[in-house]
Amino acid sequence: MKARQLLHFLAVLLLAVLSLAAPAGAAGPVQATLDVPAKELAVGEPILLTLQVVHPPDHRVVPPDLGEQWGAFVVVSQSEPATIRNGDGTVTTSMIIDTRLFAPGSFTTPRLVIDLEEEGGGRSQITVAPVTVHILSSLAADDLELHDLKPQASLPTTALWLQILGLTLFLPFALALLHRAAIRRDNKAGPELLPADLAMAELDRIAALHLPEKGQAREYCTLLSQCVRRYLEQEFAVPVAERTTSEIRGALLREGLVPEVVQAFGQFLAMMDTVRFSQYTVDLATADYLMLLARRLFEHEAAHHRRPSALSADGEKPRTKRSNPSQDKPA
Template identity: 40%
Template sequence: MDKKRTNLSIIIITILLFVIVGTTAAQEPITATISTPAQAATVGDPVELTVTITHPEGYYVLPPALETGWEQFVIADQTPATTVSNRDGSATTIFTIDARVFAPGEYATPPLVLSVTDGAGELNEVIAAPIPVSIQSVLVEGDTELRDIKPQAELPYTNWLPWIIGGILLAVLLGGGFLWRKRRQARLALAMVDNRLPHEVALDELERIEGLHLPQNGRFKEYYTFVSDTVRFYIEKSYGVPVMERTTGEIQTSLRNSNMDLNVTRDFVNFLNASDLIKFSTFEPNVADAKQLMLSARNIVASTKPLVITTDDVDKQEHTPISPPQGPHFSSNGKLTNAEVQA
């Protein structure tokens, strides 16, 4: 009985030892250190402080939110923390602090309190011990030479002069091109001005219509319309009588008050009647009729061709009374005018 009790006690003690050892192994220590490069920094230079925290796997380090003024150190930047796993089951978290000191001397970093959480809500704190930091002066010991004050820092300067000159040249080129184009358009517009007299325009248009050979292709209505409209337009321009939108009867009434010769008026009315017969009826003319219409049109234009009075004509007949001719009169520049010649 005593032997059994002894064995049971040994088993219980062994189990307790395993539990104690396992708990101790699970609760690995959390350590934090600060390190800096071996070489000394000068006044105002960056002092790189590397913070290293070793902790169990699965723990998380909460980097401290340092103020800009960390005692004698001025904090310029702080990198995000990175964590790597170790072979022994622990993990290491590292982040860097960029600090500056603006006076030479021997310094020590303040104690850095770090918070580490196990992810289950338990928070642990660990302190990174201070380390010495040596800040040297930028002046060399024993150097007594006087030096000028350093000039002001030069800001980046952009030379705009080439751009300004280029812009002016571009504006000059564009302006010159614009003026050249305007003058060219003006010359083209002047070249397109038709200086022909009305009878010249009418005769040229009749010749163009004749060249279309419309009667030979059976297109009589188009032919008669073109020829009739050409003569109508000519009479309207020459005598100032609106005939383009009037019927033949209305035109005949209007021409009674014009200075058109009665014989020409009769020929013009007959010409319009012949044209209307083809344009507004089913009567089918032949090629000979079409040629006769063209001949009548040319005769009307020729018989009403204006008299162009020049200075030479007046000088030649200086002592000869001239009766005002019948029909429209045009000056040498083609402008409709009244023919008045004094003896």
């Protein structure tokens, strides 16, 4: 009987010692998860990654510094950590990582290690399991090139003889107007505007529209793309109508532009295509950056666009096309 009482006393004593040794609110091992609401998204669509860390209350989660480019993921923003208490004495710290992907395919998040700081000055780490996101292409399986939208074709319905008659009656009037305009143009004084000057003026006009502030990102990028395309056509005599971005790249290379400059213009047009043909919406900061990038293309890149072999004998760059050929006067 005494032996049984002694064992009972020792068991109670052991439980008391264990309860004193364990601090109040102590939790089990730290757990960290990374989750994405939708595993299949479109190119450029927001990818909101939810990071959750379950840890003891005397630990603090250090937000990870992912930078702007995290593997293939473009990091747009990270929310401030939010902490809630759980019923078992632990706490959960959560934060949202807003990312984007700009190419179709399957992408896995890079290795992510979370640092935790303890009240006593200690520090520990935990590795988060990666997640995979599938980006769907908005193009058909047999169509990997972006094409400009074409207007609906219309068939002529007017009789041919009526068209000839109308042209005959209108032609003298049109020639008179052209002759009058030529005389007025010859009498007009002032420096000739180059394609770069016209492009910069067009950028000023686009900026004054404030389209991003009105939520019209697609219209904004369409105007920027048209401005760059018009500049390339006027400066290098490269037809851009009904041409894709890759076709324009090839035409610029055949004109003798250095590959680095062709790549710069091509990447800019590709970014514009991404916004024009997807659900991606640029914010105000990105819109300002795109405008600045377009200005730099005209101010700096275009100044050294020719290969050395394309220079004239005196070292000057030959101009392939004026911004307004009708203003050239015979010597």
